[in-house]
Structures are given as structure tokens and as C-alpha cells.
Amino acid sequence: MTTLAVDRPLVPTRRVGPLTGLRHTLTLAWRSLVQIKHNPMELLDLSIQPVMFVLLFTYVFGGAISGSPGEYLTFALPGIIVQNAFFATMTTGFGLNTDLTKGVFDRLRSLPIARWAPLAGRILADTVKQAWSVTLLVGVGMILGFRLENGLPGLVGAFALLLAFSLAASWISVLVGVLVNEPEKVQIFGFTVIFPLTFTSNAFVPTGTMPGWLQAWVAVNPVTVLADALRGLLIGGPVAGPVLRSLIWGAVIAAIFAPLALRAFKRRV
Known part of the structure; x- marks a missing residue:
């Protein structure tokens, strides 16, 4: 009698070390960035x-x-x-929902990679896009006459604060991207929520020109707080208070929406 040895199918493991998971994240982030050359409109949206x-x-x-x-x-x-x-944080939810609905995440799950790497790679790639957009805006502003009164240290601080806040706010976009069934609904959410949020702030007009009942909201609006912090860092003015309030707002947003987004993500994938 002969015993036949049957090979057991290999099951990809998701229990990988932190360094390996980081390498997977960087690879997938690079994948998202390389896609721009095949879809240049994605970068144009962040530029034009x-x-x-x-x-x-x-x-x-x-x-x-x-x-x-x-x-x-x-x-x-x-x-x-x-x-x-x-607005740029919404691209995270849009791209994430596109990958989910088109089955990209299903294919990635069959690979021996960290389970969190696809999501982390998406967020990291969009953070790089954020940096590009901010650089472009500052460059165009300087061409038009904007001047950095606090020099390079202020600019670096503004970059760091904005990217940190955007990273925290992107969890809102991740949650929306996981919950909805079409990428276009992420954009609808962005326009429905972000437009009123930004226009009821001091981003474009001084708070003193608004009705008294609106000024109370404008004072605590996270857009106002972050705009004041960037003004202080770039052109002078109060810095410590606005920066601290911005960091608190970012921490609160991340503490609320990151667990909800991760829970919804795990359920869907």
C-alpha cells in the first residue's frame, strides 16, 4: 500500500512584524502615488x-x-x-471606497501582508498629496505677493501642524468611505459638510463682520482655530494658543472617528 501525501494549501498569514508591516505600507503607498501617472486628473484636482x-x-x-x-x-x-x-482629506475616503467596491482589497487580502497595511498605505499616500498641495498653494501665494514673516521655521511648523491635523481628520473620510457603497457619495458628504464648515469660519472674512449669534460658533470652529494657528506661524501673531487648540481638536477627532472607522473597516473587509 502506498500513502499519498497531499500538500496542504498555504494560508497567507497576516501576523507580521511591525517592520515588515511598515514595508508593506510603504509599498502600497507608493502604489497609490504611482497611479497618478495613469490618472493625472487625481493630481490636477489637488492642483488646479x-x-x-x-x-x-x-x-x-x-x-x-x-x-x-x-x-x-x-x-x-x-x-x-x-x-x-x-477637502483633500475626502480623497482618502474616495480612494478607499473605490478600492473596496472594485475588489482591490479582496485581492490584497489574499497576499501575505499585514492586514492594516492597505489602509495605512492609502492614508500615507494621501498625506504626501496633501504636502504637494500645500507647497503649491504657498508657492503661488508667494508669486502673488504673500510673504512668510516668520521664515522657514514658521513654514515648517505650519506644514507639520497642517499634516498632523489632516491625518487626524482623514479618519472621518475613512469612516464615510467604508460605510457608503459608491465613491460619489464620499464627495457628496464632503461638499455637504465641509463647505458650511469652512464658510462659517474666519478662513475668508474676519469674525467681527459676522452676526453675533454666528460669532460664537466661529470662535470654536476647528477651521477657525487651525486658520488662526497657520496665520500665527506664517505671518505672525498668537501661536501657542491656536496651535494647542488645533492639536486638541485633532486629538478629539481622531479619538472619536479612528475607532469607529477601524471597526467599520474590519467588518467590511
Whole structure:
């Protein structure tokens, strides 16, 4: 009698070490960035729209609000950067939902990679895109006359604060991207929530010009807090208070939405 040896199928393991998981994350982040050359519109959305906001707000509203486009640019550019950062976080949920609905995550699950690497790679890639968008806005603003009063240290601090806050806020986008069944619904959520949030802040106009009942909300609006922090870091003014409040807002957002997003993500994948 002969005993036949049957090979057992190999089951990919998701229990990998932190360093290996980090390598998987970097690989998948690079995958998301490389896709831009096949879909350049993704980068154009992060380039053309912010520049249009800068040009339109500066030269259409600048004279009426601040007396001159140059003065208004100094006030409004940090607010425009914050608004763009909030909208850019929606690309995380949009891309995540696209990968989920098109079966990309199903294919990734069959690979011997860390289970959290696809999500972390997506978030990391979108953070790099955020950095590109902020660099573009600051560069265009300087061409138009914006000046960094606090020099390079202020610019680096503004970059770090904005990216940290965006990373925390991206968990809202992750949660929406996991819960909805179409990528377009992520965009609808973004326009429905972010537009009112940014326009009921001091991102574009001083708080004192608004009705008294609205000023109470504007004072605690996270967009206002972050815009004030960027103004302090880039052009001078209070820094410690606005930066601390921005970090608190970011920590609160992450503490609420990160567990909800991870729980929903685990259920779906």
C-alpha cells in the first residue's frame, strides 16, 4: 500500500512584524502615488482647484473685503490652505471606497501582508498629496505677493501642524468611505459638510463682520482655530494658543472617528 501525501494549501498569514508591516505600507503607498501617472486628473484636482480659489478670492473679493488684493491675500491664504486640506482629506475616503467596491482589497487580502497595511498605505499616500498641495498653494501665494514673516521655521511648523491635523481628520473620510457603497457619495458628504464648515469660519472674512449669534460658533470652529494657528506661524501673531487648540481638536477627532472607522473597516473587509 502506498500513502499519498497531499500538500496542504498555504494560508497567507497576516501576523507580521511591525517592520515588515511598515514595508508593506510603504509599498502600497507608493502604489497609490504611482497611479497618478495613469490618472493625472487625481493630481490636477489637488492642483488646479486650490490655485483657482487663491486667484478668485484674491482678485474678486480682496478689494471689497480688505481694500486691496495684496492685503486680502495675506489674510486669506492660510484659510484657503485649511479649506483645501479639509477637502483633500475626502480623497482618502474616495480612494478607499473605490478600492473596496472594485475588489482591490479582496485581492490584497489574499497576499501575505499585514492586514492594516492597505489602509495605512492609502492614508500615507494621501498625506504626501496633501504636502504637494500645500507647497503649491504657498508657492503661488508667494508669486502673488504673500510673504512668510516668520521664515522657514514658521513654514515648517505650519506644514507639520497642517499634516498632523489632516491625518487626524482623514479618519472621518475613512469612516464615510467604508460605510457608503459608491465613491460619489464620499464627495457628496464632503461638499455637504465641509463647505458650511469652512464658510462659517474666519478662513475668508474676519469674525467681527459676522452676526453675533454666528460669532460664537466661529470662535470654536476647528477651521477657525487651525486658520488662526497657520496665520500665527506664517505671518505672525498668537501661536501657542491656536496651535494647542488645533492639536486638541485633532486629538478629539481622531479619538472619536479612528475607532469607529477601524471597526467599520474590519467588518467590511
